[in-house]
Amino acid sequence: MSIYRERAYSRTSPSASVLRTVSTRERRSHLSAPRVPTVGIDIGGTKVMAGVVDADGNILEKVRAETPEKSKSPKVVEDTIVELVLDLSDRHDVHAVGIGAAGWVDADRSRVLFAPHLAWRDEPLKDALTMRLAVPVMVDNDANTAAWGEWRFGAGRGEDHLVMITLGTGIGGAILEDGRVKRGKYGVAGEFGHMQVVPGGHRCPCGNRGCWEQYSSGNALVREARELAAAESPVAYGIIARTGGHPADITGPMITELARQGDAMCVELLQDIGQWLGIGIANLAAALDPSCFVIGGGVSAADELLIDPARDAFRRHLTGRGYRPEARVAKAQLGPEAGMVGAADLARLVARRFRRANRRRLERYEMYERAADNLRRAVGQ
Numbered sequence: 426m427s428i429y430r431e432r433a434y435s436r437t438s439p440s441a442s443v444l445r446t447v448s449t450r451e452r453r454s455h456l457s458a459p460r461v462p463t464v465g466i467d468i469g470g471t472k473v474m475a476g477v478v479d480a481d482g483n484i485l486e487k488v489r490a491e492t493p494e495k496s497k498s499p500k501v502v503e504d505t506i507v508e509l510v511l512d513l514s515d516r517h518d519v520h521a522v523g524i525g526a527a528g529w530v531d532a533d534r535s536r537v538l539f540a541p542h543l544a545w546r547d548e549p550l551k552d553a554l555t556m557r558l559a560v561p562v563m564v565d566n567d568a569n570t571a572a573w574g575e576w577r578f579g580a581g582r583g584e585d586h587l588v589m590i591t592l593g594t595g596i597g598g599a600i601l602e603d604g605r606v607k608r609g610k611y612g613v614a615g616e617f618g619h620m621q622v623v624p625g626g627h628r629c630p631c632g633n634r635g636c637w638e639q640y641s642s643g644n645a646l647v648r649e650a651r652e653l654a655a656a657e658s659p660v661a662y663g664i665i666a667r668t669g670g671h672p673a674d675i676t677g678p679m680i681t682e683l684a685r686q687g688d689a690m691c692v693e694l695l696q697d698i699g700q701w702l703g704i705g706i707a708n709l710a711a712a713l714d715p716s717c718f719v720i721g722g723g724v725s726a727a728d729e730l731l732i733d734p735a736r737d738a739f740r741r742h743l744t745g746r747g748y749r750p751e752a753r754v755a756k757a758q759l760g761p762e763a764g765m766v767g768a769a770d771l772a773r774l775v776a777r778r779f780r781r782a783n784r785r786r787l788e789r790y791e792m793y794e795r796a797a798d799n800l801r802r803a804v805g806q
């Protein structure tokens with residue numbers, strides 16, 4: 426009898442433990458969230474982009490504002506956000522606001538702990554904006570919102586274990602498992618760009634040497650091209666001619682464009698970046714074993730010139746290769762708007778919670794009223 430019980434218990438326990446770790450309510454929360462338009466905001470180093478997004482990820486309207494170099498105080502960015510949201514609310518019914526910020530956001534998604542390009546240090550952004558906008562506000566890291574956007578409406582649809590890598594000036598990253606963003610205990614998980622890949626390598630602004638983003642990012646691409654151009658290397662004649670002999674004028678999009686036209690050096694530089702990308706994601710696969718890597722950010726505009734060498738290197742460096750299923754490596758589909766669309770969609774979840782909390786408060790109030798009425802009637806009789 427007791428043996429039978431034990432077996433029955435062990436047979437049901439796996440599903441029970443799954444339900445404990447990933448609650449069904451949270452997994453499906455995006456499906457039951459109200460289908461209302463929300464505003465998504467993407468805060469970069471020099472600009473703020475805001476858009477009204479519907480429940481299917483369509484952008485109904487988009488506005489943007491520059492944040493001047495000198496005025497990166499929290500107040501200026503906050504004022505810009507309020508201005509953009511109020512402007513959009515004139516024409517749309519806004520139910521919640523989601524913000525994707527280039528910086529570290531705490532695990533409660535309310536404070537920006539640190540933003541490398543802005544003067545934010547432990548900034549209570551959510552509370553400040555909720556007060557001024559009078560709608561629910563959600564704050565998250567921009568890589569997390571971009572990953573969410575790609576998972577819901579882009580290259581990561583249908584993947585329950587997804588890792589997103591954004592190659593911009595540096596590397597941003599995010600982990601999505603079973604429909605939830607993995608933020609870590611303190612909210613700063615996914616900083617893959619600063620994993621050391623070359624001991625004693627290039628100096629990184631973070632203070633360490635040999636960080637991954639020193640080898641696989643827009644900055645790395647431009648640095649290498651400028652070095653070759655400055656040394657007047659014979660392989661760099663194409664790009665030297667293009668910039669009129671000014672290596673400082675070289676940009677990432679220029680390298681991508683020349684590579685598309687067949688410039689051998691630019692193709693090679695993108696291959697190098699792609700190879701480092703592949704090595705890095707092989708390391709991530711060893712740690713996280715996702716089913717899909719989504720590659721986004723400005724450098725991903727190079728398409729197959731970047732992704733093909735990345736896939737090759739990934740396959741060559743994957744631990745246990747040949748004996749395990751390989752994760753898919755896909756290019757992001759939503760482009761520069763991924764973060765904004767994702768932030769808006771995440772805000773929809775807060776919109777629901779806000780409404781539920783309100784309804785509960787209302788129910789409680791009505792219950793007390795009824796009780797008080799009954800009491801008054803009882804006393805009156």
Ligand SMILES: [Zn+2]
Nearest residue numbers: 619629631636
């Ligand atoms: Zn670093």
